[in-house]
Amino acid sequence: DAKTTQPPSMDCAEGRAANLPCNHSTISGNEYVYWYRQIHSQGPQYIIHGLKNNETNEMASLIITEDRKSSTLILPHATLRDTAVYYCIVRGVSASKIIFGSGTRLSIRP
């Protein structure tokens, strides 16, 4: 499974867009990029995933570069409730072993 690299921490002002980067330079052609977030002492929650096209849902947008070596999760209007650790992982849909990195701790400033 490909590994991912994320900055350990970021902060963002409330109401602004939060842009969280992820590097996955060894991603294979059939591997998807998944994003999860973990609020303190809870199980991680799925946010979004994509293969090569940009994706958007009610929670966030995912921008994947053309070479697929990196991606950015965008929270369009960050709120205090978005304070969490965000994890970027890559996996094939039929792959079993799923490895998490250390994630990015996002702090939202009032």
Next chain:
Amino acid sequence: DGGITQSPKYLFRKEGQNVTLSCEQNLNHDAMYWYRQDPGQGLRLIYYSQIVNDFQKGDIAEGYSVSREKKESFPLTVTSAQKNPTAFYLCASSALGTSGGPGTGELFFGEGSRLTVL
């Protein structure tokens, strides 16, 4: 409602005792996982299972054991051989498929079990 249930939520044990954490899912998922999380750290994979009666070691399997006798159940035993077992344990499940569509490959997590060794 469909979901994944872990129990107990909090558990205390004395050194030298084995303890079993329960994980049950009613999502009809084939794959199940156990992760360990230490304070301020990310998730580390202990064991995973893709089908009944089969499981593989993750990155930190030493001192742990699992079984997968039923599709919906994947209990984790923390044995006395685990030298530093105090941690937050998370169980997850996932469908496996090839479409890549919504819900495919997404991990569903339980609420976790917090184990403290006294």
